[in-house]
Amino acid sequence: MNLEELNATAASERLAQAKKRHHIRVCVGTACQALNSEQLAKELQAELRRRGQNGDVEVKCVGCPGLCSLGPLVEIESQVNGQAAIAGTEGGQRKSILYQFVKPEDAGEIVAHLGGEPIKRLETPLDQPFFTRQTKIVLEHCGKIDPERIEDYIAVGGYQALMKVLTEMTPQQVIDAITRSGLRGRGGAGFPTGLKWGTVAKADPNAYPTSVPVGIQSRKFVICNGDEGDPGAFMDRSVMEGDPHRILEGMAIAAYAVGANHGFIYVRAEYPLAVKRLRTAIRQAQRAGLLGNNIGGTAFSFNVDIRLGAGAFVCGEETALMASIEGGRGVPRPRPPFPAECGLWGCPTLINNVETLANVPPIIMKGADWFASIGTEKSKGTKVFALTGQVAHTGLIEVPMGITLREIVFDIGGGIPGGRQFKAVQTGGPSGGCIPAQFLDMPVDYESLAKVGSIMGSGGMIVMDDSTDMVEVARFFMEFCMDESCGKCIPCRAGTVQMHRILTKIQEGKATRRDIQILEELCDLVKHTSLCGLGQSAPNPVISTLRYFRDEYEKKLAADETNGKTPQPSAQVANPSA
Amino acid sequence: MPRTLTINGQEISARSDQTILEAAQDANIRIPTLCHLDGLTDVGACRMCLVEVAGASKLLPACTTRVQEGMQVQTDTERLRAYRRQIIELLFAERNHICAVCVANGHCELQNAGIAVGMDHVRYDYLFPKLGVDLSHERFGMDHNRCILCTRCVRACDQLEGAHTIDVMGRGAHSLIVHDMNVPWGEATTCTSCGKCVMACPTGALFKQGSTVAEMVHDAEKLAFLKAARERKVWNV
Structure with missing residues (x-):
């Protein structure tokens, strides 16, 4: 697909969508799907067929619109005064309503009310601060487009940035644009993205001994890190589920900029829906000639493979992730050399987080200055x-x-x-x-x-x-780090175990002041001597709770440590004997 | 290309492809190590060789960090000594290191390290895990209770013998050295019974059967000799 064909596809898709009087968008992200939203979408379609309205109304399964606590969410966008309503684009008078907690049984009522008064029982305002205070760049299409249809992505301007890069820009210009935008890595550390891209672009693929498997031509690689593992975090999952083509486009642009012809998306296996949608997206993009050989009729070729994580948190660390892709045990190695110089199979490798890559296409299209503003x-x-x-x-x-x-x-x-x-x-x-x-x-x-x-x-x-027990918070996260330590370096492997023991002792009311002192020494040791980021940051929850909520620790010390006062064992310790 | 750097204020010169550890060894400056063994690639796992380098925001492992021109390295500061002692204490608390009944007593790198850091007691709780002893091999034995997971045996088996019989299973504190796909050592079909893993072991975890307390002497230097001899095609002793 070249630029003309891309534009033609976008135009015809927009036209097809404009003909629909109503767009019903049902969230089928993991959270809403778990509440039966796929069934709801089917019921809506069946109801429309029954009423003979299916030519007039489009039911679209979309990614996460964000307000998961009110899910399943259904957004209905309707034409006003017969004007064209084009999903996800400006122009055309349209009116939106949002329904919360929608069950499959509500399908009939929703269809009956199309074009009329909204259902008061289900409606939740779209002008609440939750929506109005947000600025959506990465998530601009999440909840708007069908993640399983490439045409939907193309209709909202998808792959235009890739075409622009391939036809109008040199790799150096792309890197300059990313550098000027000020984009920093969204995986956590905040390393300047443009600087990283520039390093990989300049790196010599022959500087270190390489062992690329037969069949892979590339001597530089782009990796998308989708091994999101923090408890309570689901940003990357939502982007992968809701807008997978955005990630592929970002990766292709990055590959063009650094001179890579092969990429990997490393996704944790606990995200089956994200994996499925990424696989679909890769297949569609390959069929459309937007991935693979001679993309858009240019000399640039880029292939993407998916690799699944096997449940280790540490594989989100870049060197462990690469070891895992190589087929080895997912353990980190000391840096330097950094992946940008010696990464996957010894080749220069660009590794970026999902969200970082999703920021790339809009920076290319709207300009570095817009992003930097x-x-x-x-x-x-x-x-x-x-x-x-x-x-x-x-x-x-x-x-x-x-x-x-x-x-x-x-x-x-x-x-x-x-x-x-x-x-x-x-x-x-x-x-x-x-x-x-x-x-x-x-x-x-x-x-x-x-x-x-x-x-x-x-x-x-x-x-x-204020009902939260901060020591328990620290103990929870320490337990997580202890379980997820790979075991390679001693401070993290053995230090997290000892820190967890002390925190448990505090919760049981058996700890002394000396224990807190040992805990602090261990925090210092593990933070400064561990091999990788997991160990180096594992003490942070303890350090910060000790810094701001030290009294909570001291209240739990054993009786003889609190001037004869009775210790108060926490009710939150489920099994004090464990 | 020669590089000039200072270690503990002493000016030394080194080749550009040398690590801080190698440069220090050549200059007779001792940096404590556990997972390092001459002749094997370094993994930077034990963190005993961490050094302070002026201008670096983090402590760097001497075994995997290349020397640079003008580098100023400190290997024996109070802070590093405190860290090293903590690491050794963590190891002693982690598994069942009872020197008095150990085959490697008197010939143990962990014991020596404990003495070197001045460990007169362990401030952490002893965990006393119940770990097994594998005596299924006809000549060698493996006592997981004394293993410090330095992976020297793994690397010796892979890099010097080329068999890769040994690897690590599990993660974190549950990591365990395994043979083949976690079969008893005696049933591991890839094992050539060469004994290089036993030579590489810093503690009494790997031993020759029949050795009793303090009898197990590891001849780890032989591995470095083998590697160098193989590379230079010179086997003269």
Whole structure:
């Protein structure tokens, strides 16, 4: 497919969609699907057929629109005054309504009310802060397009950026654009993306001994890291499920920029729906000539394979991930050499997070300056967060960098339910820290979060109310790190076990002040001597809770340590003998 | 290309392809190691050889970090000594290291490291896991209770013998050295019974059967000799 054909496909798809009077979009992301939304879509279709309205109304299964706590969600976009309503594009008068908690039984009622008054029982406002306060770049098509139809993606401008890059830009110009945009890695560490691309582009494929398997021609690689494993995080899953072509397009642009002809998407096997939709997307893109040999009739060739993770959190670490793709045990190795110089099978390898790559096509289309105008001085663009925990609206949000935590928790998230008080927000999952109420007005960007002892992380955001036991939070995350340590380096393998024992001891009311001192020493050791990011960040939840909620630790010390006061063992320890 | 760097203030020169550890060894500066063994590739796992390099934000493993011109390395600061002692204590607490009944007593790198870091007690809880002993091989034995998971045996088997009988199973604290697809050592069909793994073992985890307390002497230097001899095609002793 070349540019003319791409434009023709987009035009005909838009025309076909414009003919429909109503667009019913049913979320079939993992969360809504678990609540039977696929059945709902089928019932809607059956109902429309029964009423003979199926030529007039389109039922579309879409990715996550974000407000998971109210799912299954159904959005209905209708024409007003007979004007064309084109999904996901500007222009054309249209009216949208959003239904929450929709069950398959509601299908008949929904169809009956099409074009009429919305059903009050199901309606939830679209102008609530949850939607209006967001800025959607990465998620702009999630919840709007059918992730299993490439035409839908093309109709909203998909693959235009790839065509632009292949026909109008040199690889260096692409790298310059990404550099100027200020995009930083969304996997957590925030490394400047343009700098990474430039390093891979410049790297010599023969600098290190290589062992590329027979059949793979490429001597540089692009990897999309979709091994999202933080507890409570589902940003990448939603993008992979809701807009898989966006990732392929981002990868192809990256490959063109760095000179790679082969890419891998590493997805955890716990995301079967994401894997299925990515596989479908790859097949469709190959058939359309947007992946494979001579893309768009140019000399550029790029193939993508999917690799499934086997359930190890550490495989989200880039060197462990590459070891896993190579077929070895998923354990990290010391860096340098960095993957950009010596990565997959010894070849220069660009490895980017799902969200990072999803930011690439809009930067190419709308320009680096547009992207750089969003966010703060050092953190540009938006960030997707998975908002969970004790907050009214849980779900997927995308906000500009620099927004305050207060806006996220209280405006978008709708505050703390049940009349309780906000206590802390945990960002960055097991690698992050707990941020107390005094920092609610702090802007959310890479530097500010690091300053208060947490990290941006991949985007998990867990809100905690005043009923939360902070020692238990630390113990939970330490248990996670202990279970997920690969066992290669001693500080992480043995240190997390000992830290977890001490935290359990504190919860059981058996710990002394000396134990807290040993715990702090261990935090320091594991943070500074572990081999990879997992170990280096494993103590963060303990360090940050000790920093801001030390009194909670001290209250739980054994009786003789608290001036004769009775220790109060936590009710949250399910099995104190364990 | 020669490189000039300082280690603990001492100016030394090294080849550009040398690691900090190799350069230090050539200059007779001792950096403690456990997972390193001359003749095997380095994996940077034990973290004993971490050193401070001026300008680097993190501690770097001497065994995998190449020397650079003008590098200023500190190998024996108070901070590093404290870390090393903690690491050794963590190892002693992790499995069942009872020197008095160990075949490698007196010839053990873990024991030596404990002495070197001045470990007079262990501040962590001993975990005392119940781990097995594999005596199914006719000549050798493997006691998982004394294993520190340095993977020297894994690398010796793979890189020097070429059999790759040994690997690691499980993860984290549940990691375990296994033979073939976790079969008893004696039933591992790929094992050539060469004994290189036993030579490579720093502790009493791998031993020759029949050895009793303090009798198991590992001749690890032979592995480095083998590797060098094979590369240079010179076997003179």
